[in-house]
Amino acid sequence: MIESGEKEKLMELLRERLVECGWKDEMKALCRAYIKKKGTNNVTVDDLVHVITPKGRASIPDSIKTELLLRIRAFLASAAL
């Protein structure tokens, strides 16, 4: 799926959906709050990734998950032919 470029397309679509529903803004706000708490000089990108990732994964709307799953299945089905 990666080789055909389909993954890239789906990633683009996912990004679009996550921005639309405000998920990205929510994550941004969480990052800001974390940085404020720790102080700007005491935070690295790695820290943020470790802290935000579980929260991010948990708060993805079901509709987006469903949509992506459907598309992946459809692609796999068509590729198997």
Add this chain to the structure above:
Amino acid sequence: MYTNPKPCKHLADYKLRHGLSGYNLLQEQIRTTPSGKSSVKNHQTEIPRCCFCNGYQKRLYLCLICSSISCSSHTLLHSQCENGHDIAVDIERSELYCVLCCDQVYDPDFDKIVMLKHLMDLPRSGNGVDVSAGRRSSKRRRLCSALELDLKKTKQLVSMRDLRAKSCYPLGLRGLNNLGSTCFMNSVLQALLHAPPFRNYFLTGQRNHEVCRKRSSDRLCLLCDIYVFFSAVFSGDRTPYSPAQLLYSWWQHSANLASYEQQDAHEFFISVLDGIHENGVKARNTGECHCVAHRVFSGQLRSDVTCMSCGYTSTTYDPFMDISLNLDTGNCPSTDLANKSLKPSDNTYVSTLLGCLDLFTKPEKLGSDQKFFCENCQERQDSVKQMSIKRLPLVLCLHIKRFEHFPVRRMSRKIDRYMQFPFCLDMNPYLSSSVVRNRFGNRMFAFEGDELDTSTEFEIFAVVTHSGTLDSGHYVTYLHLKDQWYKCDDAWITAVEEEVVRASQCYMLFYAQKMLYYKANEDLVCQPVSPRADPFLPIAGCC
């Protein structure tokens, strides 16, 4: 403002030893999507994998020295194996990473190289970015002219009139009588009276009404009438003034709005500025108009329309005298967040001015009925439009669109929703330089549009509020003078606490560039007679 962050020790070492060679080699491999995301695509068909664990699902980093790929768990291992291999590039994002600091690092040289590649790949247009040395715009000149409209003369006038002032209130505070549903006019006039460069123009006699040609031939001249109006209000006389001549003069200009019906304050504002422009100095053919209305209020908007297929961007510039903003309601167009505490019916979201400005500069997908003809693809494509501010005016008027019109249903209604607004406003995030820069991710470099010596900080000086319904409403203006707020309700002027202003339903917000605001307020001399003794003492003759 963008100041380059200091590189970490490891990045500095790397630069000393390798200079730009690593970046240059990398440049060839960078690919950018139409939406602006730059990634390192080394192997067209192979999937990049970590050389230690063969994983491909975490963030992957490409070593700048030996090009080996490690995932986020193994970058440190690589650095331990190979001495000095401390700087890597995040493959998916084209961002520099220091393995030993475990953090993203920034280098303008690197970002420049990424941007250059991006621009080279773009179809024809530079996506609105010109990395070559920015031209020094006429902004310098504008700032100088703003200072010209300055206060040396006003200082003299003020010290003389001080003696006549009956109270300790600042000059230029005078009630305006309602001449028959003219609160829409009074409210805007109060704001104009205290727009620093506008006020100075009329008070320092730059408008020489003695030799006005129109007046001498007995015709009406809007500018002269405004001059007379300013003189009357700043004369020191505190009894409420009736701006009848000005009203009549304005009626002549905007015949279609001449009636005793309630009008829209924003419409009046635009119409008055238009009247000043028409009556004033004739615009030169080359570029900007130098009438006082334009010098004070005009700015420039930038509109970018990007084709979603190929990334080609078409940019246009348009002047503006004010910005009309839609209220941000916090509603997402599609699905609700999975966050359980936010129910669809639970609308506790508070609209803010910054939210409205964010909405204004947000990329907007154009509907399928508005497909844009892309020059590069040579056909109509789905596209994204984004607005930003290319040049800020000296005085920024923000109009909140509270009146909704439904032409199909032949109905209009007013949106009463409360909107929070700040007293100090930094417009930097809404400038074209910031907005366009953000499209390319976290890049640090000097930008063509960067107006490095312009201030983007504004101070509020007037708020026009509306209460009531569309048909029967009332306008009131709050003025911020010398750290005190005053409520101007037609003929009645009272000092009020700032909480009152914050809680009001704003319709038009007037912000002046910070420097101009503070200079203007220095000169509104006021005799300090127990300033806080009577906070609600009305100035108007009655009551």
